[in-house]
Amino acid sequence: MNSTRRGDIIVRALWSIPLSAVLLCGLAWAEALTLNQSPAQPSEWGYRPAEGVVSPTDPPSFSWRPADGLTWEIECARAQDPHESVYRASGIEFSVHCPPQVFGPGQYTWRYRGRDRAGRYTNWSQSRSFTIAPDAAKMPLPRRAELLARIPTTHPRLFLRPENLPRLRALAQGEMKAEYEALVRQCDRILADPPPTAEPPKYPPEMERKSEEWRVMWWGNRTYTIKALDSAATLAFTRLLGGQEKYGHEAKRILLECAKWDPKGSTGYRYNDEAGMPYNYYFARTYSFVNDLLSEDEKQICRDLMKIRGDEMYNHLHPRHLWRPYASHSNRAWHFLGEVGIAFLGEVEGAEDWVWFATNVFFNVYPVWSDDDGGWHEGTSYWASYLNRFTWWADVMREAMGIDVYRKPFFSNVGYYAMYLMPPGKVGGGFGDLTARRTAAQNRQLMTVLATQAQNPHWQWYVEQVGGPDSAGGYIGFVRGLLPAVQPEAPDDLPTSRLFAGTGQAYLNTDLTDAAESVQVVFKSSPFGTQSHGYEANNSFLLWAYGQRLLIRSGYRDIYGSDHHQNWMWSTRSTNCITVNGRGQRKHTATAQGQITAFETTPTIDVVVGNAGDAYEPEAGVELFKRAMLFVKPDLIVVYDRLRTSEPSTFEYWLHAINEFDVGGANHIHVKNGDVGCAISMHCRSPLAFEQTNEYDPNPRPRITLREWHLTARTTQKAKDMEFITVYRPYRTAEGYMGTSGFQAIPGGYLFTASSATGQLTALLPTDDTTTMESGDLRTTGAIQLKLDRPGHEPQILTVAERVSGGRGQMQ
Structure with a gap:
């Protein structure tokens, strides 16, 4: 035709x-409905699995951009036959989905579309390919009805099931009698001095938010709430084990007194979440533990108020947290909501939704501040605080739903974060809020749980080194019962340094077994940026040596978001980093991203390279900021900085220490802390002007008397391109240090040499990416190349090939 x-x-x-x-x-x-497929922003969870990703779980967890008024359909196919579906699901409520079945190893594609209430469909999304690894952890999410049916219909439901009570009672009179008797003594103390139960006050109208008076009341209401309701939960649980009836009756009294508090008053979740969260989960535990002593009317009182409190949490978290999960407090609130939902399942309208939502968060949007490599963006203090609380939810999910959360790949690596950042004996927890005085021993309780659940002998060794196993005590420790033994094994077979690519941090150590014998460099250039509690500037670093803090990140959080916290600690000026024309990186934002572009570790040399040019305020005009750290173990650290700006600029190199710097001639600097010191030599083609002070800008509140020293080396000549070569030599003062260093300009960059007790270092340091540099047996184009000559050894030559780091790798 x-x-x-x-x-x-x-x-x-x-x-x-x-x-x-x-x-x-x-x-x-x-x-016709058009699907919004715009790329994810740094503050968003992103499309997962992203194109080309290898999923460490089977099935993977899927995520896509949400849209109001739509339910979703998802389709997966094998890559070699994209027209034949291997999995399809429709009527999906959330914009995340974990299938209830495993797929098996192989290559797949996936796509999704939406459907509105009138039955109209959007177009299908673009297809994305992914691979499931042969060793992927099998973690399907049961269908909603099946999941909810696993939860007991009678009480107790949190931490233990009704049918497990006889076993726990037998343990209380047998192998765990000592732990049970400790609970009895705790209950007797509570009875002798019951906690007050009057409702705590709200803030007076004239009170200034974040003032000192506000801070005392804000945190005080939290501790007051915990004392009342955790006491009630302890009494109620101990009575379940066979304790005296008076424990249960006192628990009931406290519960019903606290039930009189205004659910949207001083302990309301939205009014003060630091009081509201513990009220909700401790109340739920007590309710479940003491349920058989409550009359129907008393149960209804509890149900009515927890309906209000649960809805308040749910409406705040749902559905926002599934796509925009980078809110610190929300990352514990979701599993506390899950506890409340389980306690009141079938008794409060909406509890089923709370449980289903919390379970979807775990399978699809957790952990937030990390990656499968086990790092943690917010620092060791928040790592321990948040993961310790998460282990409660892990216990609840195991008992109530039969789900082993520790099968997630993250949990096979998370213990290395503490091991590499805080070797035994270490004081100082790296970057992040509230870490400066943290000790390795404070990691003991969490590491006990992680080592046991992962059956990791290295982590168990760490536990033994920092004080031995700690089961948490109280009813949490009791329900964990007799943890299976793990044979400790020293980390002698592990490299002493490690990169955590997901959080953009590298920990370079000379010794993992004893901080007093180790030199450590901590380096950050993070795809998470400077958001939340991990706000320090990218390409900044910290230096410890032989148990002492030498170069630090400075300041003291007097209260979150205070003038000092925001305008000093969140500023690039507070870190060992570089500002340009007095301007630093964007403060406290996911958009100020860095990237670790190279990492190498050998027994003698470690190298890490970061790129943070895009993190700066636009007004700074920074086009490039690469920082390379070359660590010749244990006594020579070379930091090579390359900067380029759009206009001729001045550059300020910042260093911070506990004690005053001794600034000598020829750009030589010394800093000491106790019996440890560091000699610093700064090489720069521009003359440098030095200033130092022990004042902050601005200072913390008067109750904070801490003063640290801040040194600034400022270029006196403006330029569009600038390089710094800075040599750090940590040493014990009783032993001193040795070595010289120098550089000369050659075509394409610098020829740098330095001697130390370890040997002679020669390095080619490029200033551009196209010129070939040569010197002796070294030759490179655009990449750092170094040679270490040691007596009695063959020369070691290392070429530092930069690459794009993995980062979070999911925000497509």
């Missing part, structure tokens, strides 16, 4: 359709 005849037939067919039908068809076409 020719094209003219075919066109005539089509026209005649169209004319035969009634006009009304044509108009309706046109209207439907005009209202």
Whole structure:
């Protein structure tokens, strides 16, 4: 049939359709739904699995951009046959989904579309390919009805099931009698001095938010709430084990007194979440533990108020947390909501939704501040605080739903974070809020749980080194029962340094077994940026040596978001980093991203390279900021900085220490802390002007008396390109240090040499990426190359090949 005849037939067919039908068809076409597939922003969870990702879980967890008023359909196919679906699900409520079945190893594609209430579909999304590894952890999420059916219909439901009570009672009189008797003594102390139960006050109208008076009341209401309701939970649980009836009756009294508090008052979740969160989960535990002593009317009182409190949490978290999960407090609130939902399942309207939402968060959007490599963006203090609380939810999920959360790949690596950042004996927990005085021993309780659950002998060794196993005590420790033994094994077979690519941090150590014998460099250039509690500037670093803090990040959080916290600690000026024309990186934002582009570790040399040029305020005009750290273990650290700006600029190199710097001639600096010191030599083609002070800008509140020292080396000549070569030599003061260093400009960059007790270092340091540099047996184009000559050894040559780091790798 020719094209003219075919066109005539089509026209005649169209004319035969009634006009009304044509108009309706046109209207439907005009209202067709178009899927918003715009790229994810740094503050968003992103499309997962992203194109080309290898999923460490089977099935993977899927995530896509949400849209109001739509339910979702997802389709997966094998990559070699994309037209044949291997998995399809529709009517999905959230914009995340974990299938209830495993797929098996192989290559797959996935796509999704939406459906509105009128039954209209959007277009299908673009297809994305992913691979499931042969060793992927099998973690399907049961369907909603099946999941909820696993939860007991009677009480207790949190931490233990009704059918497990006889076993726990037997343990209380047998192998765990000592732990049970400790609970009895705790209950007797509570009875002798019951906690107050009057409702705590709200803030007076004239009180200034974040003032000192506000801080005392804000935190005080939290501790007051915990004392009352955790006491009640302890009493109620101990009575379940066979304790005296008076424990249960006192628990009931405290519960019902606290039930009189205004659910949206001083302990309301939205009014003060630091009081609201513990109220909700401790109340739920007590309710479940003491349930058989409550009358129907008393149960209804509890249900009515927890309906209000649960809805308040749910409405705040749902659905926002599934796509924008980078809110610190929300990352514990979701599993506390899950506890409340389980306690009141089948008794409070909406509890099923709370449980299902919390379970979806775990399977699809957790952990937030990390990656499968086990790092943690917010620092060791928040790592321990948040993961310790998460282990409660892990216990609850195991008992109530039969789900082993520790099968997630994250938990096979998370213990290395503490091991590498805080070797035994270490004081100082790296970057992040509230870490400066943290000790390795404070990691003991969490590491006990992680080592046991992962059956990791290295982590168990760490536990033994920092004080031995700690089961947490109280009813939490009791329900964990007799943890299976793990044989400790020293980390002698591990490299002493490690990169945590997901959080953009590298920990370079000379010794993992004893901080007093180790030199450590901590380096950050993070795809998480400077957001939340991990706010320090990218390409900044910290230096410890032989148990002492030498170069630090400075300041003291007097209260979160205070003038000092925001304008000093969140500023690039507070870190060992570089500002340009007095301007630093964007403060406290996910958009100020860095990237670790190279990492190498050997027994003698470690190298890490970061790129943070895009993290700076636009006004700074920074086009490039690469920082390379070359660590010749244990006594020579070379930091090579390359900067380029859009206009001639001045550059300020910042260093911070506990004690005053001794600034000598020829750019030589010394800093000491106790019996440890560091000699610093700064090489720069521009003359440098030095200033130092022990004042902050601005200072913390008067109750904080801490003062640290801040040194600034400022270039006195403006330039669009600038390089710094800075040599750090940590040493014990009783032993001193040795070595010289120098550089000369050659085509394409610098020839740098330095001697130390370890040997002679020669390095080619490029200033551009295209010129070939040569010196002796070294030759490189655009990449750092170094050679270490040691007596009695073959020369070691290392070329530092930069690459794009893995980062979070999911925000497509």
